[in-house]
Amino acid sequence: MLTIEKIDAYYGDLQSLWGISMQVNEGELVALIGPNGAGKTTTLRVISGLLKPGSGNIRFHDHNLGKESAHKIVELGISQVLEGGKIFTGMSVLENLELGAFVGRARKVKDASLKWVYQIFPRLEERKSQRAGTLSGGERQMLAIGRALMSKPRLLLLDEPSFGLAPILVEHMFEMIKEINKQGVTVLLVEQNVRAALELAHRAYVIENGRIAGQGTAKDLVSFESVRSAYLA
Amino acid sequence: MFDALAQNLVYGILVGALYGLAAVGLSLVFGVTKFLNVAHGEFLMFGGYASFWLFTLWKVDPFVSLPAAIVFLLVLGAVFYKLLFGRMVKLTEAEKIQNTLLVGFGLSLILQNLALRFWTADTRSITTFYSGAVFTFAGVRFPIVRLASMGIAFVAVVALQLFLRRTYTGKALRATVENWEAATLMGIDIQRVYLLSFVMGAALAGVAGALVSVGYSIDPTMGMGWTLKSLVVMVLGGLGSITGTFVGGIILGVTESATGYFLSLTYKEVVGLVLFILVLIFRPQGLFGTKEG
Numbered sequence: 001m002l003t004i005e006k007i008d009a010y011y012g013d014l015q016s017l018w019g020i021s022m023q024v025n026e027g028e029l030v031a032l033i034g035p036n037g038a039g040k041t042t043t044l045r046v047i048s049g050l051l052k053p054g055s056g057n058i059r060f061h062d063h064n065l066g067k068e069s070a071h072k073i074v075e076l077g078i079s080q081v082l083e084g085g086k087i088f089t090g091m092s093v094l095e096n097l098e099l100g101a102f103v104g105r106a107r108k109v110k111d112a113s114l115k116w117v118y119q120i121f122p123r124l125e126e127r128k129s130q131r132a133g134t135l136s137g138g139e140r141q142m143l144a145i146g147r148a149l150m151s152k153p154r155l156l157l158l159d160e161p162s163f164g165l166a167p168i169l170v171e172h173m174f175e176m177i178k179e180i181n182k183q184g185v186t187v188l189l190v191e192q193n194v195r196a197a198l199e200l201a202h203r204a205y206v207i208e209n210g211r212i213a214g215q216g217t218a219k220d221l222v223s224f225e226s227v228r229s230a231y232l233a
Numbered sequence: 234m235f236d237a238l239a240q241n242l243v244y245g246i247l248v249g250a251l252y253g254l255a256a257v258g259l260s261l262v263f264g265v266t267k268f269l270n271v272a273h274g275e276f277l278m279f280g281g282y283a284s285f286w287l288f289t290l291w292k293v294d295p296f297v298s299l300p301a302a303i304v305f306l307l308v309l310g311a312v313f314y315k316l317l318f319g320r321m322v323k324l325t326e327a328e329k330i331q332n333t334l335l336v337g338f339g340l341s342l343i344l345q346n347l348a349l350r351f352w353t354a355d356t357r358s359i360t361t362f363y364s365g366a367v368f369t370f371a372g373v374r375f376p377i378v379r380l381a382s383m384g385i386a387f388v389a390v391v392a393l394q395l396f397l398r399r400t401y402t403g404k405a406l407r408a409t410v411e412n413w414e415a416a417t418l419m420g421i422d423i424q425r426v427y428l429l430s431f432v433m434g435a436a437l438a439g440v441a442g443a444l445v446s447v448g449y450s451i452d453p454t455m456g457m458g459w460t461l462k463s464l465v466v467m468v469l470g471g472l473g474s475i476t477g478t479f480v481g482g483i484i485l486g487v488t489e490s491a492t493g494y495f496l497s498l499t500y501k502e503v504v505g506l507v508l509f510i511l512v513l514i515f516r517p518q519g520l521f522g523t524k525e526g
Contacts, residue, residue, distance in 0.1 A: 050414060050417065070417045071417055071421055071423070074417075074420035075420055080418050082414065082415060082418065086412050087415075088407070088408050088411045088412065089411065090407065090411055090473075091407065091408070098401075098404065099405070099416075099419045099421075102401065102421055103419075103420035106420075148418075151419070
């Protein structure tokens with residue numbers, strides 16, 4: 001469904017991705033792991049259109065994403081959750097979710113999507129009229145993911161959904177992600193929590209210094225020597 | 234003695250509502266786009282002249298021609314956005330403020346001189362058959378025209394508030410204010426949101442200008458003064474609070490007229506700027522703003 005070929009990306013004059021190629025198939029849960037500053041977030045930003053690639057190809061179904069603007073890419077069915085969630089703190093939980101269904105395609109089925117999101121995150125329904133800025137860290141992350149689901153994405157990009165959460169909440173969060181994936185949403189997950197990510201994902205890519213350093217099924221990678229020593233030891 | 238003070242306060246509130254209206258426009262644009270449009274006062278001046286000429290040439294009542302002034306400023310705003318401001322969308326926040334300041338000052342000079350060239354330096358004002366009408370209550374005079382202007386300013390601000398709170402587009406604007414990247418990821422076209430908020434800001438200036446031309450007076454050099462007042466009020470009220478900004482306008486109006494009463498009208502402008510500095514020192518988030526971003 002998503003094919004990335006030889007992507008180079010730059011922040012100003014600084015190159016941060018070198019020839020990244022990867023693929024995500026329909027229904028998969030793929031993890032992107034690697035150390036800080038390796039280019040995981042940059043890869044997500046290139047896919048969602050927040051950062052335009054210097055060269056290379058990104059195809060999503062029949063569309064060439066390299067030329068599309070970020071808001072059009074949402075319409076095509078890709079939704080990104082930024083690191084830390086970046087919810088709209090001055091608005092109510094419900095308003096945040098409504099904004100998630102901003103694109104025309106999603107707005108038509110807003111009420112059904114809302115039911116779906118409340119079913120996955122019942123906590124959000126309890127807090128729907130509360131100002132989002134008053135939510136706890138875990139609830140904020142739920143809201144950020146819920147908001148992304150409101151756009152009815154075919155591919156969900158998650159950037160560090162476990163960041164800053166208490167260990168017990170992390171486990172819960174990963175279960176939620178698994179559930180979302182089971183319900184038919186393809187997920188590309190960026191995680192620092194490598195062990196948990198590999199348990200969850202079908203496949204994973206290891207990214208180091210802006211290059212793909214390894215790939216395989218999650219099981220393969222758990223036993224992959226460099227991954228073991230670098231992240232799981 | 235008391236009557237004179239009360240009268241002064243009333244005049245302060247009446248003019249303050251227009252300060253508030255003008256500042257709400259400036260604040261809306263700044264909040265969404267981070268463009269500090271110092272030609273805002275010139276937009277206001279153009280609104281005033283639109284109203285003045287429609288009245289003088291075709292005898293159109295200034296309150297009736299208000300929609301025309303709005304449309305004129307919407308178009309003018311869109312033209313200057315496409316021509317100048319829209320080019321600065323991709324800059325960082327600090328660069329945007331610096332660049333729009335430069336562009337705004339240039340635009341302000343151009344518009345001022347165009348107005349001078351075409352409409353002379355004369356001070357103009359609209360005098361209708363009801364211009365002198367006054368409503369007196371407890372010995373205090375309420376000029377009907379200024380009272381109506383305040384009412385319109387109030388309605389405009391409430392309408393804006395409802396638009397921002399209730400409509401999808403309004404929520405998209407607020408989302409963009411909070412975090413434009415997250416808003417983009419909702420599928421919101423930021424460029425359109427920027428354009429919309431810019432032309433809305435221009436239209437609000439247009440309404441304020443039209444109201445100034447009927448209750449007060451206009452001239453080609455009035456713009457900078459109104460930009461300055463709007464800026465003071467924007468900081469006073471606090472960014473992001475429409476109601477706070479409007480109330481801030483009334484506070485400035487009252488402060489000015491109290492200064493005129495207790496000290497001298499000469500210090501009217503000075504006190505506004507002193508207020509500005511005091512707020513920046515002691516309450517930089519503004520009287521009604523919150524610290525949280």
